[in-house]
Amino acid sequence: MNRSADDYIDPVEIERELTAIWATMNGQQKDGGTVTRASMSNVMIFCDGEDQALDAADRIPRLVQHHPARVLVLALIEEQAGEGVQAWVTSHCRRTGDGQQLCAEHIELRFGVGSAARAASIVRSLLISDLPCALWWLSPRPPALTGAVFDAFAPMANQIIYDSIGWADPPSGVLAMVRWSKNNRTVIFNLAWRRLKPWRRMLSQSLDPSTLPGALQRIDAIALHHGPHALPLAWLLLGWLASRLGWQPKQGVAEAGSQLNWRFESPNGPVRITMQRRDDGPPNIDWMRISWRAGDAQPAGYAEYRHEGHHIRHIPSDDSVRPSSTPAVEQRLEQMVAAQLAHRAGDRLFTESIAFSEAMAKVVKGETVAAKKEPDERG
């Protein structure tokens, strides 16, 4: 969606421009068709730079198709001179089966580093009342590490949606987000958690005691391979598994730049975990093997998992049991965001898991681990 400098307007013109857009569309309707503004939310999308703002613009039609909203793209343009804020306005429409034209509004604000507070004041005036407001942090920087820019927009949001995939320093990002979350009531949500859904589904079902009695309690080793940029994903999965099974992180050591070795203590003994990063490929967890020791009259065993195509496959150690699978379709970012926008109450399990991830981050950073599993006070 290319635009020239002439397309940008002064922010005071935004409402007038929107009114003109609606009037034009209503005028174009034939045969009694109607144009409806559909809005379930206000969605702010924070973008780092021009390219990301364009990327956001590509994603918005699909976002509003799944979750109609007034979308405010907040484009931080480092090189933008002066303190001014520029605006650009459009709408995205689709026709329903009964001839109705459903439209959602898209407003982009471009501003320089020093103008975040100025842009935030414009956003405040543009939010549709009585609708929830979410901040989708499209930038690859951890929100809580971006300082004034994040502080300007976060207070307006009921929910902050970010994606830890690609974070340069996951432990620092995890620590910053958990600390921010502790001091704010705003719901935070990491899209990586949604990506883990098929993994969590598969692990919880394939290791169910009705199928493998006692295996969960006797786990003694996990090996995991992941793609580039997927360490935060693996980290979060491990945080979930360890918090559910009552493990405590004792040691986390990075080796050779591509491997992370963990030692956890479970109620039944030590658990050794290695996370190995591949040099190329998509940012997925693509292989995992969970092993357990022998127990009271129960044999040692293992389960292997592979991310293949659109499925996660489980290959049991017992040859007589057929492999099983669960769908793991890679969704577009905007689809995941749209799905998350419908869940505004926060996810207790996610909150507990990232709190545990914080404990893991502290181990890696050599900080004292005081926290165990932290209950979600928000309920």
Added chain:
Amino acid sequence: MTENPADSNPLMTGRNQSLFPQACTIVIFGGAGDLSRRKLIPALYNLALDGLLPTQFAVIGFAIDEMSDDAFRDFAREGIERFSRRELSEEDWLDFAEHLFYQQGEFSEASAYATLRMRLDEIEPRFGISGNRLYYLAIPPSLIDTCVFGLRDAGLVAPPDQDLPFTRLVVEKPIGRDLPSALAVNQSLQSCFAEHQLYRIDHYLGKETVQNILAMRFGNSIFEPLWNSKYIDHVQITVAEAEGVGTRAGYFETAGALRDMVQNHILQLLSLVAMEPPWSMRADVIRDRRLDLLQCLRPLRIDEVERHVVRAQYSSGFFHGKNAPGYRRENGVAADSTTETFVALRLFIDNWRWAGVPIYIRTGKAMPKRVSEVAVQFKAVPHMLFNTDTDHPLEPNVLALRIQPDEGLSLRIGSKLPGPKVKIYPVKMDFRYGSTFGDQSPEAYERLLLDVMAGDATLFMRDDAVEASWNWIQPILDAWEASGERWLPEYPAGSWGPIEADRLIDADGCAWRQL
């Protein structure tokens, strides 16, 4: 009481148990039939695509037809290609198809169940399924007894007090064709299964908008204070089908609109619209409230039926400008048939909330369009300030819950017309599922199958509710039987029903809604 899986599996903690059923086998009796092909298998496929089926599951089609596993997979594939709400993808299909099997058997023969048992014992360990079984009776009602006794005698039913592995039985409507036969069906079912193992399905209750009735009533504070005889003038429930009897003449001739629609779908719908607030969303609490409502329906004496109930048959007419045959001219319909294709009735709910509020119900085939809705019409304002001209009175507020198509709800309110005079004009505030939420809603069978697997009986009919609804219907059947009518009132195909239905509601100073 079903055990909470999170108690034994900490990885299940915090997850919505109703969305993560345990590993199980689904045996479809009548697996080679139409319901299986059009609804059940496509529903299972869509659940698999959404990752909502357990990772370990198996589906066994069980029917009299000779068929190999591969032929059953072809049959299933064809059903998915034609009837699934999402297109078949080759990769997903291959994965899904591995879980499909077929077992031929004559339902009346003990050997069929022994063979089925052997098949289950062979298949389940291969999928790591520990014996959880769901039997789905997609068969004619006349075979229910045979199948449930066959299952019981073959030892294929888990003891009722056993949590795991579970056995659950899904039974399609109709449950009986009158009160005595419904009691007999329930008795047969309960001689083999405990009530908590039984899931009497009414697919209407699986529709998103039907479930939204509870959400709307009890998730918003603005409606419930008005939801009573002080503010509500009357309620209209319409379930109109555009098609005639089509290929279902064989069944419909023995049923009629009263049995086919009113006894189950419409009374269930009414129970959700009119029930008292539940104190929790637990299945039995909701089902208790629904039962309470059905038990409050004012019984009709046989001599009152004619005054409160209209039945009719469609005659030849036009549908979308084309000739449409009358019911008695349809294939498979007797030339002197007295089966009603249309019913309109007025009923009352004798309780504190609904005292004196008439509930009007109409349902029929060959009507101008397919539409199902519940409309709540509120009383007029106590003192008329606007539109005092009695020829153009103020239109009352109407809250319409649209079940299908265009699922959603609308509220008609009066608003001032722009201009120097104060003139009130009715405007409609409209909420549509499709427009607002965008995504395609799952099919009713998807939701209901998932609920059975997860052991959630909220949207299924309990024995007492089935019996209560038949209990209310029975005098109408008796009156019709006793009348010996050879000709029913007629309405032209493509119209909204007979003049008698208009008179029924007109007598109370009301009118059917224009839909």
